[in-house]
Amino acid sequence: MKNGLMTKVTHLGTRIEMPPASTPKVPPMHMNAAYCFEDAETLAEVNRGEKDGYLYGRTSNPTNDCLREILTAVDQGAASQVYASGMGAISMAVMSNIKAGDHVLVNKIIFGTSYKFFRAEMRDRFGVEVSFVDFLHEDIEQHFRPNTKLVYMETIANPTCDVIDIRKVAKAAHAHGCLLFVDNTFATPPVCKPLALGADMVLYSATKFLCGHSDILAGVIVASDKKAIDNITDVGHSYGPIMSPFDAWLLIRSLRTLGIRLAQHCRNAMQAAEYFQGHKQVVRTLYPGLASSPSHQTALETFQKGMFGGMVSIDLGSEQNVNDVIRNFKMTKLVPSLGAFSTTVSDTKTSHGAMTPEERKRSGLSDGILRISIGLEEIEDIIEDFDQAMKAIR
Amino acid sequence: MTQFKRATGILHQAAYLKGKRDRPESAPLFLTTAFNVDDLDDLEALYGVKGYTYIRTRNPNRYALADLMSYLEGGEASLICGCGMAAISTALLALLGSGDRMLSDLTLYGETQELFTLVFPGLGIKVDFADFTNPEAVKAALRPDTKVLYTETISNPMITVVDIEAVAAIAHGNGAKLVVDNTFTTSSVIKPLELGADVSINSLTKFANGHSDAICGSLTTSQAIWTKANALQQLLGTTVDPFTCWLVTRGIRTMDLRVQKAMDNAARLAKALEAHPAVSRVNHPSLESHPQHALAKRIFKHGFGAMLSFVMPDDRKGINAFLRKLEFAHYAMTLGGYRTTLSHPVTSSHHGVPEEERRKMGITFGLMRVSVGIEDPDDLIADFTQALEVFK
Numbered sequence: 001m002k003n004g005l006m007t008k009v010t011h012l013g014t015r016i017e018m019p020p021a022s023t024p025k026v027p028p029m030h031m032n033a034a035y036c037f038e039d040a041e042t043l044a045e046v047n048r049g050e051k052d053g054y055l056y057g058r059t060s061n062p063t064n065d066c067l068r069e070i071l072t073a074v075d076q077g078a079a080s081q082v083y084a085s086g087m088g089a090i091s092m093a094v095m096s097n098i099k100a101g102d103h104v105l106v107n108k109i110i111f112g113t114s115y116k117f118f119r120a121e122m123r124d125r126f127g128v129e130v131s132f133v134d135f136l137h138e139d140i141e142q143h144f145r146p147n148t149k150l151v152y153m154e155t156i157a158n159p160t161c162d163v164i165d166i167r168k169v170a171k172a173a174h175a176h177g178c179l180l181f182v183d184n185t186f187a188t189p190p191v192c193k194p195l196a197l198g199a200d201m202v203l204y205s206a207t208k209f210l211c212g213h214s215d216i217l218a219g220v221i222v223a224s225d226k227k228a229i230d231n232i233t234d235v236g237h238s239y240g241p242i243m244s245p246f247d248a249w250l251l252i253r254s255l256r257t258l259g260i261r262l263a264q265h266c267r268n269a270m271q272a273a274e275y276f277q278g279h280k281q282v283v284r285t286l287y288p289g290l291a292s293s294p295s296h297q298t299a300l301e302t303f304q305k306g307m308f309g310g311m312v313s314i315d316l317g318s319e320q321n322v323n324d325v326i327r328n329f330k331m332t333k334l335v336p337s338l339g340a341f342s343t344t345v346s347d348t349k350t351s352h353g354a355m356t357p358e359e360r361k362r363s364g365l366s367d368g369i370l371r372i373s374i375g376l377e378e379i380e381d382i383i384e385d386f387d388q389a390m391k392a393i394r
Numbered sequence: 395m396t397q398f399k400r401a402t403g404i405l406h407q408a409a410y411l412k413g414k415r416d417r418p419e420s421a422p423l424f425l426t427t428a429f430n431v432d433d434l435d436d437l438e439a440l441y442g443v444k445g446y447t448y449i450r451t452r453n454p455n456r457y458a459l460a461d462l463m464s465y466l467e468g469g470e471a472s473l474i475c476g477c478g479m480a481a482i483s484t485a486l487l488a489l490l491g492s493g494d495r496m497l498s499d500l501t502l503y504g505e506t507q508e509l510f511t512l513v514f515p516g517l518g519i520k521v522d523f524a525d526f527t528n529p530e531a532v533k534a535a536l537r538p539d540t541k542v543l544y545t546e547t548i549s550n551p552m553i554t555v556v557d558i559e560a561v562a563a564i565a566h567g568n569g570a571k572l573v574v575d576n577t578f579t580t581s582s583v584i585k586p587l588e589l590g591a592d593v594s595i596n597s598l599t600k601f602a603n604g605h606s607d608a609i610c611g612s613l614t615t616s617q618a619i620w621t622k623a624n625a626l627q628q629l630l631g632t633t634v635d636p637f638t639c640w641l642v643t644r645g646i647r648t649m650d651l652r653v654q655k656a657m658d659n660a661a662r663l664a665k666a667l668e669a670h671p672a673v674s675r676v677n678h679p680s681l682e683s684h685p686q687h688a689l690a691k692r693i694f695k696h697g698f699g700a701m702l703s704f705v706m707p708d709d710r711k712g713i714n715a716f717l718r719k720l721e722f723a724h725y726a727m728t729l730g731g732y733r734t735t736l737s738h739p740v741t742s743s744h745h746g747v748p749e750e751e752r753r754k755m756g757i758t759f760g761l762m763r764v765s766v767g768i769e770d771p772d773d774l775i776a777d778f779t780q781a782l783e784v785f786k
Binding site for chain 1: 651
């Protein structure tokens with residue numbers, strides 16, 4: 001070993017030989033762009049998949065792999081992959097399975113940017129036929145074409161909180177030789193397991209409830225078929241929407257409390273929904289846990305007992321009313337996100353801003369809807385804040 | 395930046411975050427050792443409003459965590475330190491000087507005990523010991539010059555409970571302060587300051603942060619005591635870095651949920667262990683057999699803590715086999731994390747205590763301490779039950 005200072009500082013401190021007696025409690029954060037190899041042949045073997053190993057940060061990372069282990073198990077899948085954001089996961093999953101000339105069947109009520117992805121990227125720029133259909137009220141059977149390859153929906157639709165029967169859609173999709181992808185961001189794994197209901201892939205913006213602390217962005221794909229994940233992983237290497245190991249480390253940390261956080265989100269949301277249902281300024285309360293909800297039966301049949309998610313939407317009648325209420329909140333905040341430990345709201349122009357006004361109208365999204373992400377605060381405090389804020393409605 | 399050469403620009407460009415009006419949903423992390431001022435007037439003004447200058451003095455993330463702890467413990471002010479021991483030593487040395495006397499509980503975390511028996515005498519501080527579960531014994535051990543009383547909410551490893559209210563009254567009657575280590579319980583369960591204590595200490599490393607990935611400590615107290623402790627901390631340098639504060643703040647967001655879950659699990663596990671033929675005794679305040687069951691019921695909220703200990707046969711081979719047979723609960727030199735961990739007092743925390751003293755405390759070779767985690771309770775009970783089969 002050379003004695004030069006710069007040589008020492010650049011080469012020492014690279015290997016951590018953990019004494020066999022000590023296993024770290026928490027997975028290390030592997031901030032690594034690349035890995036070293038003894039010789040070219042070994043590198044080639046790892047590259048060809050003949051030997052186990054890590055090559056380059058865009059292809060895989062040990063911390064991210066620890067995260068994937070948890071995610072795969074939680075959704076009872078065969079394999080998973082993680083990306084830099086929910087849109088990263090959605091775009092990679094879809095683009096790995098669809099090519100120009102294919103047809104996709106998409107529920108017309110989904111997150112605005114997801115909608116835009118199908119319309120602006122898949123349809124307008126890459127020659128994919130896209131049908132936006134109302135999965136809840138229409139018979140999707142009639143919309144299948146010989147070239148339909150994929151069916152796409154959300155477990156709990158954003159922002160209407162409709163619950164679509166995954167079992168029925170999966171059956172129809174498979175009967176036509178199609179795959180079913182389900183974005184389970186609003187519902188979350190403790191509430192619903194789409195793979196168990198027949199979905200081929202479940203997607204998440206892990207930014208939301210999975211992380212739950214408003215501090216990282218991440219996207220997740222879990223599949224019941226390992227080969228499907230291998231395929232996505234391969235395609236993803238070309239696009240590179242990779243997840244930082246730092247964010248993966250924080251997401252692992254968040255997942256440790258997933259079950260207890262979601263249990264509390266659901267308890268609070270149920271009480272909040274009941275409160276809104278009785279409120280004279282609320283035209284409609286949209287929450288699958290309410291017996292009055294058209295989605296209640298489907299939720300009872302496909303969700304974990306007693307859990308209906310942390311998202312509640314209320315129709316206040318007009319955009320004016322929504323704005324007046326937002327301005328009067330003392331604790332609740334207007335945030336273009338959801339699923340954190342604090343209660344936040346979003347209006348549809350924000351959450352579905354990527355859709356045109358016509359598209360929003362066709363999907364039946366009223367500007368009077370206030371979408372609420374119910375947090376983990378004391379329910380009395382949440383209700384108190386809404387109570388005093390809604391007094392602003394004239 | 396265009397008027398400077400590249401070597402200057404590369405250091406100064408993008409030094410400041412745009413959008414000062416923006417309010418991030420999650421607190422930013424201030425990884426900076428110092429803050430800038432425009433001139434000397436600006437600097438003096440900053441000192442005046444106690445703004446941010448050099449971060450050993452004050453830094454935004456540490457102060458945010460301090461505010462959070464004051465809120466949770468119901469105190470006027472908090473000091474965040476590098477670890478639990480930093481909080482303990484800073485708190486006590488702010489209250490005691492050479493020639494002073496303190497009275498400590500008999501059963502304590504091992505290293506706190508060492509601070510009192512090995513370090514304090516060298517500083518001229520006299521330390522007496524008494525069994526704090528017996529208020530009469532505490533009264534009897536008081537001297538006119540006893541200035542500080544020290545105890546833990548739940549003792550290690552016999553899991554006994556102290557009547558904080560009664561001991562606080564005794565301390566104040568003698569013109570003394572009561573310092574309480576709330577680590578095993580946290581403010582989710584009990585707020586010592588509400589019961590009369592003068593300082594509440596936490597090793598935030600444990601249940602508060604709850605994710606086994608940061609070392610941090612805190613003391614929460616009155617403004618008057620805080621001022622003395624803060625001045626001392628500046629000189630001893632027992633501060634903590636902003637990243638740790640940020641992580642711990644994040645960990646505390648789910649503290650109440652985690653502690654509740656862990657306590658529910660502990661009560662169920664305690665019940666299951668008590669019924670097991672290989673277990674001769676279980677120490678958990680939820681059990682009616684516990685000497686302070688009624689007291690715990692009265693002073694603890696929502697549960698009885700997530701720490702328990704139990705006694706297996708005094709058999710080293712058997713205990714080793716038991717530990718190896720456990721499938722996910724495991725041996726670890728820490729507590730308060732999301733996974734259930736075990737530790738063996740005789741070979742670890744109380745290794746330095748003479749056998750005679752240990753027996754007096756009730757610590758035998760077969761005693762195992764458990765920090766109950768937030769796993770599924772059925773899985774937890776099943777794991778212990780199958781592992782205890784080694785004693786059949």
